[in-house]
Amino acid sequence: MATLTHAGFRVLIGEFGGCDLYFSEMISAEAMIGGTRYERYYTMGDPDPRRLVYQVVGYTQERIVEAASRLAQTGAAGVDLNMGCSAPHIVRKGGGIAWMADPDAAARLVERAREAVGDRSLSVKVRLGATEDPEGLVDLCRALESAGADFITLHPKTRKQSAGRPARWSYVRLLREKLTIPVIGNGGVTGEATLRSRLAEAGDGGVMVGRAAARAPWIFAYLRRRLRDGRCEYRVDLATVARRFFTLLESHQPPDFLATRAARFASYFTQNLAFGHALGARLGASRSYERIREELLAYFETHPETRIHVERG
């Protein structure tokens, strides 16, 4: 997730026990090929390159394949092609979900990228498309499978459906029935209850967790324990987690990126506080890294009773 799943944040997740597979922020193929001084930050493999998938977003087959080839040589587990991003400035130029509108071009891209990544995994992240069209979705994903995709992640929403709309996990089930490669479901998993209900709708299989991991970097550790032991109360000291996040952010990101990354993290992390909404909105809109850091840490100093968070959901 752009501005969220940078190396520092992934290390924090790793310190709680990690997840099966980490996905990088989307990496712009055009920027990478053009040469950017930030490239080394986007391509850090922490905490474990063997469990890291680099996601590439781009507009032309040539550039995406070149970026995929370079990323595959870093020792990472794999490369993921972003065919799901619906941000207008990316779609307008032919990136993200725009690839879904041209299944032949999408399949050719996967075929070429397949060759380029060699023995690394090659995956694709998709949405439903511009509209709900089950047959079209199945045809496209079958074509991606035939072209060499190792797995597909589906965020089952159309291009225009907003983050607040529930994801339609019945489409994850549909793809699981129609494809032979694994299909990872994504959207709206926030804890044990939502995890179980999404799996009930889609059938067993992989699950990708996005925003909930930004609110609760311990979510994978918590869910693992919860599924194994049944009821469990997972306690964390939010002040310690926040402090550690800032330390890791500073050691894994360039100074230019600190404010945007801290603001985004704070807007999710403050959802752990019963009255954190105003604080989260303020920090999320702030452009000063120092202010975000100081204000969040000061909050825990002045409200010590909020430090201990018990994850239960």
Ligand SMILES: Cc1cc2nc3c(=O)[nH]c(=O)nc-3n(C[C@H](O)[C@H](O)[C@H](O)COP(=O)(O)O)c2cc1C
């Ligand atoms: C801040 C933010 C950045 C995101 N960046 C990406 C991205 O770079 N690549 C991608 O495939 N999806 C991206 N997404 C979408 C998420 O991967 C995911 O599909 C979506 O948030 C739904 O999952 P969730 O309910 O678990 O968060 C982003 C979402 C957010 C909120």
